[in-house]
Amino acid sequence: MTTEASPALSLLERSLDRLGERVCLVGHDGPMPHWPQCRVHALTTHYGVYRQGGGADGGRLFGYDDPETPEAFDTVVILMPKARSELTMRMAWAAARLARGGELWLVGAKREGIARGSRQFRERFPAAFRIDSARHCQLWCATPEVPAAPFRVGDWLDSVHLEAPDADLELYSLPGLFSEGRLDEGTRQLLATVTAEPPGPVLDLACGNGVIAAWLRHYWPGLAVTLADVHWQALRCARASFEGLEGVTVVASDGLASIPARYASIFCNPPFHQGQKKDLDPVNQWFRELPRFLEPGAELRLVANAFLPYQDPMARFIGPVRTLSDDGRFRVYSVTRSIHGKNGGN
Numbered sequence: 001m002t003t004e005a006s007p008a009l010s011l012l013e014r015s016l017d018r019l020g021e022r023v024c025l026v027g028h029d030g031p032m033p034h035w036p037q038c039r040v041h042a043l044t045t046h047y048g049v050y051r052q053g054g055g056a057d058g059g060r061l062f063g064y065d066d067p068e069t070p071e072a073f074d075t076v077v078i079l080m081p082k083a084r085s086e087l088t089m090r091m092a093w094a095a096a097r098l099a100r101g102g103e104l105w106l107v108g109a110k111r112e113g114i115a116r117g118s119r120q121f122r123e124r125f126p127a128a129f130r131i132d133s134a135r136h137c138q139l140w141c142a143t144p145e146v147p148a149a150p151f152r153v154g155d156w157l158d159s160v161h162l163e164a165p166d167a168d169l170e171l172y173s174l175p176g177l178f179s180e181g182r183l184d185e186g187t188r189q190l191l192a193t194v195t196a197e198p199p200g201p202v203l204d205l206a207c208g209n210g211v212i213a214a215w216l217r218h219y220w221p222g223l224a225v226t227l228a229d230v231h232w233q234a235l236r237c238a239r240a241s242f243e244g245l246e247g248v249t250v251v252a253s254d255g256l257a258s259i260p261a262r263y264a265s266i267f268c269n270p271p272f273h274q275g276q277k278k279d280l281d282p283v284n285q286w287f288r289e290l291p292r293f294l295e296p297g298a299e300l301r302l303v304a305n306a307f308l309p310y311q312d313p314m315a316r317f318i319g320p321v322r323t324l325s326d327d328g329r330f331r332v333y334s335v336t337r338s339i340h341g342k343n344g345g346n
């Protein structure tokens, strides 16, 4: 979480006297603002931000179906998400939570795509107008007159059909999900290296909608799998895909922070971006911590862009590394946790 107010939030603060009493910031991952005249909630889709920000007691809401969400707000402020489809979903959520006579705001910076976002906002709310602009940021307002339809996550969950190596899978997607329901090329390559049942229990780390776990269970339905991700969309889709199935657990976890056990196999197509920026630090930190979550002799099977320098830290912190496949773009590694690992103990 950053500690400074973003330029978009600073712009919004120039219009504080216009805010209603009950305010929700949709997509705000920074520190909670202290606006004495308002009761502020902030909706995030990042579980780490939710936990670090004090959870429900800190006024945080996790995702678009958090049961702690108040019935209505006087002002709902939408911050620009990365995906256009998520902005559509945010607008629907915001309109559904708006009190009668309330205002919907949209705020964002040029580099976050506010020009495109404001067009989308005006298409949905034709009477929208601009309140302010400065420092490459814009603030827009709409006052919908007609009450909006209730927001139901199920209306946004799409079932998707993935053609994975030698298996057709039915999974779910939501706006803002990684790769929005398409099979990632790196993931395809990782799955193609799995030729025998991996020892369980298995962890699908950074699971997205659960495609790796779904593929494994397609071949070995009795395999015990845990899926973990930090993003609400990923968790919601994974839960929908595996609903009612025995031997499957889905956990919200920022990296390894909430991983509950040790595993005989871990599969991972890790993220290497934080927001818009390339950032390898979190994954290097995972490598340091992973031995504690691998049984001695257990395997981490990981796919990454071939140019990413993961081989050395994996060998240093976990154990011997073999390259199982490399097409120049993606590389799949098999890393065995040393029996006498430095960080894992026995």
Ligand SMILES: C[S@@+](CC[C@H](N)C(=O)[O-])C[C@H]1O[C@@H](n2cnc3c(N)ncnc32)[C@H](O)[C@@H]1O
Residues within 6 Å of the ligand: 048, 178, 179, 184, 187, 205, 206, 207, 208, 209, 210, 211, 212, 228, 229, 230, 231, 234, 253, 254, 255, 256, 268, 269, 270, 271, 282
């Ligand atoms: C490259 S995608 C892989 C998704 C899925 N396993 C697949 O193969 O399609 C990386 C995933 O990492 C998740 N992620 C990003 N930061 C994370 C974090 N700090 N902790 C856990 N998961 C994270 C993202 O939400 C995303 O689902």
